[in-house]
Amino acid sequence: MQFIDLLSQKERIRKGLLQRIERILDSGQFVMGPEVTELESQLARWVGTKHCLSCSSGTDALLMPLMAKGIGPGDAVLTTPFTFVATAEVISLVGATPVFLDVRPDTFNIDPELIGHAVEDAVKRGLKPKAIIPVDLFGLPADYTRITAIASAFNLWVLEDACQGFGGSFAGRKAGSFGLVGATSFFPAKPLGCYGDGGAVFTDDDEMEMLMRSIRVHGGGIDKYSNDRIGINGRLDTIQAAVLLEKLAIFDEELETRQRVAESYTRRLKGRVKVPVIGESCRSAWAQYSVLAASSAERDQLTQALQRESVPSMIYYAIPLHLQKAYASLGYRAGDFPISEDLSSRIFSLPMHPYLKEEEIDKICSILLA
Numbered sequence: 358m359q360f361i362d363l364l365s366q367k368e369r370i371r372k373g374l375l376q377r378i379e380r381i382l383d384s385g386q387f388v389m390g391p392e393v394t395e396l397e398s399q400l401a402r403w404v405g406t407k408h409c410l411s412c413s414s415g416t417d418a419l420l421m422p423l424m425a426k427g428i429g430p431g432d433a434v435l436t437t438p439f440t441f442v443a444t445a446e447v448i449s450l451v452g453a454t455p456v457f458l459d460v461r462p463d464t465f466n467i468d469p470e471l472i473g474h475a476v477e478d479a480v481k482r483g484l485k486p487k488a489i490i491p492v493d494l495f496g497l498p499a500d501y502t503r504i505t506a507i508a509s510a511f512n513l514w515v516l517e518d519a520c521q522g523f524g525g526s527f528a529g530r531k532a533g534s535f536g537l538v539g540a541t542s543f544f545p546a547k548p549l550g551c552y553g554d555g556g557a558v559f560t561d562d563d564e565m566e567m568l569m570r571s572i573r574v575h576g577g578g579i580d581k582y583s584n585d586r587i588g589i590n591g592r593l594d595t596i597q598a599a600v601l602l603e604k605l606a607i608f609d610e611e612l613e614t615r616q617r618v619a620e621s622y623t624r625r626l627k628g629r630v631k632v633p634v635i636g637e638s639c640r641s642a643w644a645q646y647s648v649l650a651a652s653s654a655e656r657d658q659l660t661q662a663l664q665r666e667s668v669p670s671m672i673y674y675a676i677p678l679h680l681q682k683a684y685a686s687l688g689y690r691a692g693d694f695p696i697s698e699d700l701s702s703r704i705f706s707l708p709m710h711p712y713l714k715e716e717e718i719d720k721i722c723s724i725l726l727a
């Protein structure tokens with residue numbers, strides 16, 4: 358059994374994709390070919406934003422808006438410690454300081470009520486709080502109604518980390534469309550993934566679009582040999598754009614199937630482990646289906662039982678970022694973010710993809726229920 362099955366999906370898109378790749382090979386437009394612009398307009402339409410710019414990874418998608426806003430040394434950017442390292446890494450890469458705030462125990466996403474406290478913490482550290490990066494963890498968008506209201510009261514702009522959330526929605530709006538900029542990843546394991554690295558940013562803001570377009574290709578001005586600002590090599594290549602165009606055509610249907618898989622798990626596992634809680638106005642993209650055991654020892658016992666039957670499971674994330682060696686210099690200690698630490702000790706994720714068969718779900722659930 359696969360944790361994420363990319364091979365079944367490949368069979369569905371194979372014919373169309375090979376035709377597209379053949380066209381690209383014949384055209385010789387391997388970088389910034391017409392597929393890239395076609396993908397960007399389809400993605401902007403799908404998410405509902407004025408602009409979409411594709412780029413080379415989710416990490417670069419998070420980095421470009423920070424560079425565009427001139428975030429740097431002395432600035433604080435608030436974020437969650439219960440996420441993949443790239444969310445905080447980009448803050449450090451621009452020379453700013455990540456200031457963490459804890460998550461909610463039900464959604465695993467940033468607790469908006471803690472933003473004020475994190476702003477105070479940043480100021481106490483001698484930093485200027487500038488922005489907040491909420492993460493749509495495991496595919497579930499954060500609470501953007503509260504986050505946006507509280508962030509603007511503290512003069513913070515919002516950068517949505519939709520690297521796992523793409524495909525989800527909150528209050529009728531798609532993930533990627535929240536905040537000043539939304540950033541996503543097309544890493545192969547994501548709900549919408551390419552066959553390598555890729556990402557995209559979404560915004561309604563014309564100036565941000567112009568700045569990020571420039572930053573994406575070495576800070577170029579009228580052409581790439583006139584350089585107006587410091588940039589990166591952040592392009593998405595044409596073949597990856599072709600992969601994403603083929604996958605986007607079946608994405609809505611795949612999201613429905615992910616939803617059915619999640620409902621199937623939830624129906625069976627409710628009461629045995631703590632199953633995900635999705636609010637009324639939300640839809641998860643189900644990047645992961647993550648559950649909580651009663652204790653760390655019970656998690657070991659359950660994941661070992663799955664392993665004995667060749668069922669893969671994963672732990673996202675065993676060490677919250679404030680306790681990672683890379684962030685030791687920030688001076689956080691165990692106990693600073695109790696919810697994230699508790700989740701880290703009990704969480705595990707089950708196989709999740711649109712091609713998971715009912716009998717596979719049965720097998721996984723019966724091992725957990727035994």
Ligand SMILES: Cc1ncc(COP(=O)(O)O)c(C=O)c1O
Pocket residue numbers: 414415416417440441443444492518520521541542543544554555556
């Ligand atoms: C929450 C989150 N942010 C950022 C990233 C970085 O994306 P990429 O691997 O495409 O650089 C990931 C990727 O796993 C992620 O899960």
